[in-house]
Amino acid sequence: xxxxxxxxxxxxxxxxxxxxxxxxxxxxxxxxxxxxxxxxxxxxxxxxxxxxxxxxxxxxxxxxxxxxxxxxxxxxxxxxxxxxxxxxxxxxxxxxxxxxxxxxxxxxxxxxxxxxxxxxxxxxxxxxxxxxxxxxxxxxxxxxxxxxxxxxxxxxxxxxxxxxxxxxxxxxxxxxxxxxxxxxxxxxxxxxxxxxxxxxxxxxxxxxxxxxxxxxxxxxxxxxxxxxxxxxxxxxxxxxxxxxxxxxxxxxxxxxxxxxxxxxxxxxxxxxxxxxxxxxxxxxxxxxxxxxxxxxxxxxxxxxxxxxxxxxxxxxxxxxxxxxxxxxxxxxxxxxxxxxxxxxxxxxxxxxxxxxx
Amino acid sequence: xxxxxxxxxxxxxxxxxxxxxxxxxxxxxxxxxxxxxxxxxxxxxxxxxxxxxxxxxxxxxxxxxxxxxxxxxxxxxxxxxxxxxxxxxxxxxxxxxxxxxxxxxxxxxxxxxxxxxxxxxxxxxxxxxxxxxxxxxxxxxxxxxxxxxxxxxxxxxxxxxxxxxxxxxxxxxxxxxxxxxxxxxxxxxxxxxxxxxxxxxxxxxxxxxxxxxxxxxxxxxxxxxxxxxxxxxxxxxxxxxxxxxxxxxxxxxxxxxxxxxxxxxxxxxxxxxxx
Ligand SMILES: Nc1ncnc2c1ncn2[C@@H]1O[C@H](COP(=O)(O)OP(=O)(O)O)[C@@H](O)[C@H]1O
Ligand SMILES: [Mg+2]
Numbered sequence: 088x089x090x091x092x093x094x095x096x097x098x099x100x101x102x103x104x105x106x107x108x109x110x111x112x113x114x115x116x117x118x119x120x121x122x123x124x125x126x127x128x129x130x131x132x133x134x135x136x137x138x139x140x141x142x143x144x145x146x147x148x149x150x151x152x153x154x155x156x157x158x159x160x161x162x163x164x165x166x167x168x169x170x171x172x173x174x175x176x177x178x179x180x181x182x183x184x185x186x187x188x189x190x191x192x193x194x195x196x197x198x199x200x201x202x203x204x205x206x207x208x209x210x211x212x213x214x215x216x217x218x219x220x221x222x223x224x225x226x227x228x229x230x231x232x233x234x235x236x237x238x239x240x241x242x243x244x245x246x247x248x249x250x251x252x253x254x255x256x257x258x259x260x261x262x263x264x265x266x267x268x269x270x271x272x273x274x275x276x277x278x279x280x281x282x283x284x285x286x287x288x289x290x291x292x293x294x295x296x297x298x299x300x301x302x303x304x305x306x307x308x309x310x311x312x313x314x315x316x317x318x319x320x321x322x323x324x325x326x327x328x329x330x331x332x333x334x335x336x337x338x339x340x341x342x343x344x345x346x347x348x349x350x351x352x353x354x355x356x357x358x359x360x361x362x363x364x365x366x367x368x369x370x371x372x373x374x375x376x377x378x379x380x381x382x383x384x385x386x387x388x389x390x391x392x393x394x395x396x397x398x399x400x401x402x403x404x405x406x407x408x409x410x411x412x413x414x415x416x417x418x419x420x421x422x423x424x425x426x427x428x429x430x431x432x433x434x435x436x437x438x439x440x441x442x443x444x
Numbered sequence: 445x446x447x448x449x450x451x452x453x454x455x456x457x458x459x460x461x462x463x464x465x466x467x468x469x470x471x472x473x474x475x476x477x478x479x480x481x482x483x484x485x486x487x488x489x490x491x492x493x494x495x496x497x498x499x500x501x502x503x504x505x506x507x508x509x510x511x512x513x514x515x516x517x518x519x520x521x522x523x524x525x526x527x528x529x530x531x532x533x534x535x536x537x538x539x540x541x542x543x544x545x546x547x548x549x550x551x552x553x554x555x556x557x558x559x560x561x562x563x564x565x566x567x568x569x570x571x572x573x574x575x576x577x578x579x580x581x582x583x584x585x586x587x588x589x590x591x592x593x594x595x596x597x598x599x600x601x602x603x604x605x606x607x608x609x610x611x612x613x614x615x616x617x618x619x620x621x622x623x624x625x626x627x628x629x630x631x632x633x634x635x636x637x638x639x640x641x642x643x644x645x646x647x648x649x650x651x652x653x654x655x656x657x658x659x660x661x662x663x664x665x666x667x668x669x670x671x672x673x674x675x676x677x678x679x680x681x682x683x684x685x686x687x688x689x690x691x692x693x694x695x696x697x698x699x700x701x702x703x704x705x706x707x708x709x710x711x712x713x714x715x716x717x718x719x
Contacts, residue, residue, distance in 0.1 A: 141618055161621040174619040178637045187633075188623035239623065 092117045092275055093138065093243065098147035100133055107133050108144070108299045115243075115277060120269055122278045124286040125296035126322070131279040132171070134296075135245050138277065139168045152242075162191075166243035167236035171251065173228045175220035181207075181231055182216035188239040206234035209268065226257045233268070243275040250285065262288050283323050287311060295319050316429055320362040327368070327403050331361035331428070339428060342399040344378040348426040360429040365406040367425035370396065372411070374418030382415045477690035490691020499675055499692060503699075506672040509586055510654035513593035514601075517650045518643065520594070521601035525642075526635075528602075529609035540606070543599045555592050555663045562588055562664065584666035592660040593650075600649035608642030609635070644707055652700055672696060 093115040100108040107130045115121050123131045136142040137149060140161035149157045156164060167188070176184050182203050189199045207213050210230035220228060229249055236244055249265075250258045266289055269276050280286055286293050287307040295302040295310060295318075302322075303315045314320035317328050332340045333353040339346050341361055353359060371377065380398030392410045396403040398419055411417055481487045493499060528539055546554060561567045562583040569579040582588045612635065620630040658673030665671070676696070679689030 139618075139622060141621075160626075161618070162624045162626055168619070168622045170615045170619055170622075172613065172615055174613060174615040176616065176620075176634060187620070187625075191624040191629060235619075235623065 089119070090117045091115075092119075092152060093277075094148075094150040095134070095138070096148040096150060098134070098137060098144045098149070100130075100137065100142065100144050106299060108137075111147070111299070111301060113294060113301065113304070115275060117242075118273060118275055120266075120276045120278065120289060120291045121294060122280060122286040122290040122292070123294050123296055124280060124283060124322075125302075127281055129296045130299045131281075131296060132247055135168070135247050135277065135279050138243075139166065139245055140164050165241055166245060167239055167241040168245040169229075169232045169236050169247065169249050171247040171249070173220075173225075173232040175228055175231060175235070177220050179220075180216065181212075181218050181220065181223075184220065184231060185235045185238055187235065192239075202238045206238045209237070209271070210234045211264075225252050226261065229253065229261070230264075237268075237272060241274065243277060244269075244272075245277050245279075247279045248281070249278075250280075250282075258285070265289060287323070295322060297322070312427075314362060314427065314429070316432070317360045317362070320360075320427065320429070325365050325404050327363045327365065327401075329361050329363070329401055331359050333357040333359045333428060337423070339426065342378055342401070346421060346426060347423045348428060349424050350426070350428040353428060353430070358431050360431055362427040362429060363421050363425065365393070365404040366391075367421055368396075368403060368405040368407075369420045369422070370394075370405060370407060370409070370411055370417040371420065372415065372417055374420075377418030377420050380417055380419055382411045382413050382417060385410070385413055474690045474693055477686045478694045479691075481687055490688050491695060493688055493691055494695045498670070499672070502670045502675045503672045503696075505586070505669070506655050509589055509593065509671065510651050513590050513597065513654045514647050514650045516590065516594050517598050517601040518646065521598060521605055521646065522639075522643075525602050525606040525609050528606050529612075540603075543602055547599050551596055552659055552663075554596065555660050558588075558592055558595065559583070559663050562591075583664060584668060586665070586669060588664040589661050589669065589671075592664045593654045593657065596657075596660060597650040597653055600653070601646040604645040604649065605639060605642040608639045612638050644710070648704060648707055651703070655700065656696065 091114055093113075095111055095113040095115075098108050098111040099106070111130075111134065113134075123134060125131055133142060137144050140156070140159060140163075143158060147157075148155050151164070151166075176187065179187070185203045185206055186199045189202060194202075203216060204213070207215055210233055212227060212230055212234070215223075215227070215231070220231065223231065229252075233244075233246075233249070246265075250261050253261060262285060265276070265278075278286075278289065287310070290307055292304060293307055293310045294304050297318050303310060303319045305313075310319065311323055314323060314326075320326050320328055329341055331346075333350070333356070334340050334345065335355050336351040336353075337348055339348050339350075339359065339361060346361075378398050380396040380403065382394050383397045383402070384395035386393045388406070391406045391408050394405045394407065394411060396405050396417060396419065403419060478490050479486055479488070481489065494503065528536065531539070559566075563569070564579070564581070564583065566583070568582075572579050582591070616638075617630055617634060620634045621627075625633065656673050658671065658677040661669060661671040661674055662677075672692070676689050676692050679685045679692065683689075
């Protein structure tokens with residue numbers, strides 16, 4: 088990886104006596120697209136506000152390019168934020184919105200004009216200079232919010248669920264736009280979302296958070312294919328998480344049926360969590376030695392069928408291009424390398440324990 | 445359809461009759477009296493009477509004192525509203541109540557209270573004397589009238605300003621800070637322009653009642669200081685010249701309407717300028 092740019096050092100933050108961030112430690116590199124991903128209320132916005140300077144952590148430090156900026160005012164930080172609700176200045180034209188930061192820095196008018204033109208072109212809204220924020224659609228307002236931030240040439244752009252209010256189609260378009268923008272600008276993006284698909288599509292690094300703890304840090308592929316605990320597995324994509332017993336290396340027992348797998352080092356007869364992605368479940372008819380179940384529900388999803396198969400009281404989620412009508416008796420099997428074994432948390436508490444990235 | 449329309453018409457009946465009896469009829473009566481003389485023939489004398497030096501001076505003084513009160517109210521109300529708006533939900537309603545509560549008390553009563561405070565041997569001077577300080581001669585001066593106006597009309601300035609301030613999205617202020625503005629620049633470029641509508645309606649709501657008051661000037665200004673409100677009141681209650689009183693009222697009404705139109709234009713311009 089490239090040079091380290093931001094280091095959140097053991098950050099803790101409470102609101103009204105409630106711990107929101109607990110000993111959070113995170114390193115962000117230059118030119119990285121980092122996504123903070125987690126359910127609503129897990130502390131993503133708070134983390135971003137601490138980086139932006141709008142909150143002060145109770146404990147810990149924010150290091151930016153080797154300097155402690157924990158107590159530096161927001162207007163003195165070399166980074167800009169795109170807020171969740173756009174927060175455009177409704178009493179100013181689009182051009183004046185974009186010029187705001189440059190005017191504060193007393194840039195010459197010709198420079199400002201060039202920058203406005205450049206930024207509007209970059210976000211695909213050339214010619215919008217004299218419009219007012221109220222006359223723009225949500226997607227357009229979002230682009231202006233981004234343009235307003237990037238003309239200041241920040242080293243880091245913080246984005247708090249910037250696509251949250253847009254409809255699905257626009258959201259997908261904007262995802263590609265943002266990736267293009269980041270590559271063009273060559274700056275660091277710290278992106279907050281609760282949408283796992285968004286996180287997987289756009290990021291270099293995904294930071295999965297829950298209840299103020301970092302659950303896992305890794306590339307999208309790693310997070311998806313090798314979730315480190317049941318929370319990550321459950322949160323990233325749909326998955327079947329079932330109880331299993333690791334009989335020995337490379338052999339796990341699920342609902343009394345032995346499944347070969349590739350994991351080792353769990354010891355013998357150890358209770359574990361087993362994660363199997365819906366697309367990895369293989370259904371067969373007229374089988375006898377496999378886990379037996381019955382199709383209880385089916386929906387057509389376009390590319391594939393999504394089925395629910397009840398076996399030993401557990402409802403398996405299965406995605407397959409082959410259709411099995413409701414009521415069909417099927418056998419369930421999984422390729423060994425598609426079985427992901429995880430240690431069970433020793434207690435409820437440990438489930439949320441920090442895991443080293 | 446027809447039925448609901450008729451029903452709706454029925455519901456508006458009380459409102460229409462109320463307006464007729466208490467707004468339209470008095471207004472027509474004022475116009476009738478204003479444009480006729482005692483014999484009932486048409487005349488413009490009651491209108492042109494405003495040019496009479498005594499009346500013109502009273503109007504001029506009214507404008508001056510109302511303007512001063514509006515400015516003082518604005519200077520007091522703006523920081524107060526900011527403090528109020530900055531407080532979270534908690535405690536906000538209590539403070540707002542504290543400001544609204546005096547509005548429920550009769551203006552006359554409240555102003556009389558000030559009379560007893562400011563009198564030559566009133567509470568203020570008693571305290572000053574106890575502290576061996578020079579007694580103040582405030583009562584029966586224009587200053588006492590301004591004080592009374594500010595005291596009575598301050599809530600009308602606070603509420604509209606407070607209302608626009610609480611509606612400003614905190615993330616807009618954060619955005620300004622994020623883009624490099626310090627607290628003062630954020631106030632000047634974001635908060636102040638966004639609160640102009642509140643300031644304008646606050647000024648209107650203070651200036652107009654101040655311009656037409658006669659109670660405050662009567663109680664705190666003594667009989668020497670005549671505001672236009674006092675002149676009109678005296679025409680009705682002492683001189684029994686309803687024709688002249690109505691004529692002067694019409695001028696005052698036109699004056700207020702012009703004033704509101706001007707503020708409206710200024711408000712629009714202000715928005716344009718900010719853009
Ligand atoms: N200023 C605040 N005062 C009190 N509680 C807050 C404040 N900001 C955030 N919280 C609480 O902290 C938790 C995390 O909030 P947040 O960081 O916004 O989560 P996320 O962005 O992941 O949805 C929430 O339970 C929220 O209610
Ligand atoms: Mg949030």
